[in-house]
Amino acid sequence: MNTQLAFPRMRPAQQMIVPPRSRERFAPRPEAVPAASLGEPVRTRDGRSLFLRGIRPDDVAALKRCFTRLSPEDIRRRFLHAMSELPEPMAQRLCNIDPAFETAFVLMDEAVEPAEMRGVGRIYVDESANNAEFSVLVEHDWARRGLGALLMQRLVDDCRRRGLHEIWGYVLLENRPMLELCRELGFERRSSLDEPGTTQISLRL
Numbered sequence: 001m002n003t004q005l006a007f008p009r010m011r012p013a014q015q016m017i018v019p020p021r022s023r024e025r026f027a028p029r030p031e032a033v034p035a036a037s038l039g040e041p042v043r044t045r046d047g048r049s050l051f052l053r054g055i056r057p058d059d060v061a062a063l064k065r066c067f068t069r070l071s072p073e074d075i076r077r078r079f080l081h082a083m084s085e086l087p088e089p090m091a092q093r094l095c096n097i098d099p100a101f102e103t104a105f106v107l108m109d110e111a112v113e114p115a116e117m118r119g120v121g122r123i124y125v126d127e128s129a130n131n132a133e134f135s136v137l138v139e140h141d142w143a144r145r146g147l148g149a150l151l152m153q154r155l156v157d158d159c160r161r162r163g164l165h166e167i168w169g170y171v172l173l174e175n176r177p178m179l180e181l182c183r184e185l186g187f188e189r190r191s192s193l194d195e196p197g198t199t200q201i202s203l204r205l
Contacts, residue, residue: 044145055104066117101125103158121151131166168202
């Protein structure tokens with residue numbers, strides 16, 4: 001199988017250019033990137049630079065600032081309901097993960113001071129079902145540049161490293177960009193009776 005479009009494991013001096021969307025990028029790779037210990041520079045197709053790394057406990061302030069830049073629509077698409085602010089306890093919880101059951105990657109913009117968080121992707125592992133629920137968020141001004149797919153690739157890699165059989169998530173039916181991205185990347189849709197207005201998407205690993 002042609003795997004040229006799959007994200008390569010990065011050397012420290014390299015800077016990855018986000019490639020076009022392709023189902024092939026989610027093909028199993030011989031070198032799955034280890035969980036959040038590694039970081040790598042990323043350059044979007046329009047030339048902007050970010051740094052992809054695992055989330056850290058000291059990211060709380062950056063996460064809260066990122067939340068303030070989200071539109072009500074962005075918030076509803078990510079959390080599936082309206083929220084006016086990100087409470088401190090929730091921000092602390094989201095940044096202090098349990099690596100046995102969670103992975104979270106962030107896209108940091110280090111061209112500004114302080115560095116700003118432009119995107120977040122995370123999974124929550126259900127050991128009993130041998131799968132993981134994902135969530136991905138990219139700040140509006142950085143959307144449609146392949147960053148959501150990049151975060152998804154890293155989450156898929158981590159699920160495979162853990163030996164899981166499936167990655168899945170809930171998406172609002174109105175969130176057409178996310179549904180289109182997942183369709184292009186080979187995810188399947190299922191009806192969701194528990195969450196009105198949403199659909200469940202999944203990818204067998």
